[in-house]
Amino acid sequence: MRDDAAEREDAATWSPLNSDGWYAARDAATALRDALLRAGLERDFPYLRADLNAFGHGFVELGRVSPATAERLAELLRTALATGLQRLEENDGSTSDQGAGKD
Template identity: 55%
Template sequence: MHGDGEEPNDAASWSPIDSREWYAARDAVAALRDVLIAAGLHKDFPYLRADLNAFGQGLIELGRVSPQTAERLAELLRLAMGCPHGAGAHDAESAGDPRGRHNDGTQSEE
């Protein structure tokens, strides 16, 4: 049991449930799930799940979706990018890529 003086898990007894990455992936899936439910898309993502790869990195699997679902998701993302999200929000042109790229592929000049 945890906290009763046992040594930390070794590679042979490692469990994903003990990793920070697993909890981050699980929390991200829960947040995405809640938004998909609110958008009425929850039944369109039956394979949505949190996972870890062989290197222990958290991953979110969206799975296969229909073309109609992909189009609806794309439209929702376009609409969201055009909405201000409170003070200091970015406009649709500069939103999206954390590396400073614009949606048209150009790089921000800073």
């Protein structure tokens, strides 16, 4: 029983670098940062960071943003969603057209 306790990590030895949650949050924050850079919004999200909660679950903190930044982000999301839906419709149309010629 004493050996089991010695093998477990306690609060003094635990590190976020040993956590899958930390790496998932860091990777997600990096991906978001890169997208914000491409959109020219890198200065508008000064609080963007990866973090862990008390349970070791990773999360990405976006922080506070100005109303103008929130509107810009909303517009980017609307545009991305519309573009994605348009591409899906185009792909569905080309697939059904190809299938119609085979009969």
